[in-house]
Amino acid sequence: MIPPHELHYRPITAIDGPALFRLFRQVHAAEIAALAIDVTAREALASMQYVDERIRTDAEFPDAVDLAIEHDETLCGRMITVLRESGIQLLELSVLVEHRDQGIGALAMRRLAHIAETHGCPIWLRADAGASDCRRFLERVGFTVTGRDGRLLVAPARHFAAA
Numbered sequence: 798m799i800p801p802h803e804l805h806y807r808p809i810t811a812i813d814g815p816a817l818f819r820l821f822r823q824v825h826a827a828e829i830a831a832l833a834i835d836v837t838a839r840e841a842l843a844s845m846q847y848v849d850e851r852i853r854t855d856a857e858f859p860d861a862v863d864l865a866i867e868h869d870e871t872l873c874g875r876m877i878t879v880l881r882e883s884g885i886q887l888l889e890l891s892v893l894v895e896h897r898d899q900g901i902g903a904l905a906m907r908r909l910a911h912i913a914e915t916h917g918c919p920i921w922l923r924a925d926a927g928a929s930d931c932r933r934f935l936e937r938v939g940f941t942v943t944g945r946d947g948r949l950l951v952a953p954a955r956h957f958a959a960a
Contacts, residue, residue: 798900799868806908809863809875816872816893821847823894854888861888866905868896876905884919885909887951903938910940910953920951 809817822829822843829843854861858879866874873896877888887909892901913920921944922931932942935951944950 799904801904801907803868804901804904805867806864806876806905807867809865813865813872817875818844818847820875820891820893821850824891858888866892866901868899868901874901874905876909878909880918884921885913885916887920887922902934906935906938906940906951907953914953922949922951 825843825846829839832839832842834842854877858877861877861879863877864875865872866876872893874890874892876890879886879888890902890905909920932949935942939953941952942949943952
């Protein structure tokens with residue numbers, strides 16, 4: 798497990814593009830692999846979907862905070878949040894496959910929980926087809942997940958020390 802003080806957050810920059818595209822491909826690997834097209838076409842489509850997702854996210858959430866999660870000066874994940882009247886909306890939390898199972902996602906969620914607690918607001922996210930995986934992760938790392946109607950509220954099941 799990575800100690801909290803060794804994990805760093807910084808704004809995403811253009812130089813992160815290749816790592817972010819690799820992360821996108823990993824997150825959507827099953828969907829991309831299921832396409833009945835040749836590898837070259839699959840890669841081209843994945844690239845177009847990646848660009849489209851970035852354009853849509855930027856248009857829908859121009860005030861989003863898009864952070865690289867780093868360990869040893871290496872990008873290992875990404876967290877995108879946006880502050881809403883209803884609390885902090887978590888748009889994305891993803892970790893590169895080779896950096897998983899080191900506590901990075903858990904540490905990022907604990908840091909977000911500390912920020913939310915400091916500001917007295919909840920954390921929420923949209924529920925979608927992947928919500929069961931998301932719910933299992935959040936519960937596994939110590940959060941209570943409640944909600945319905947396409948929206949999940951996330952709260953620490955116990956108090957965390959500042960991460």
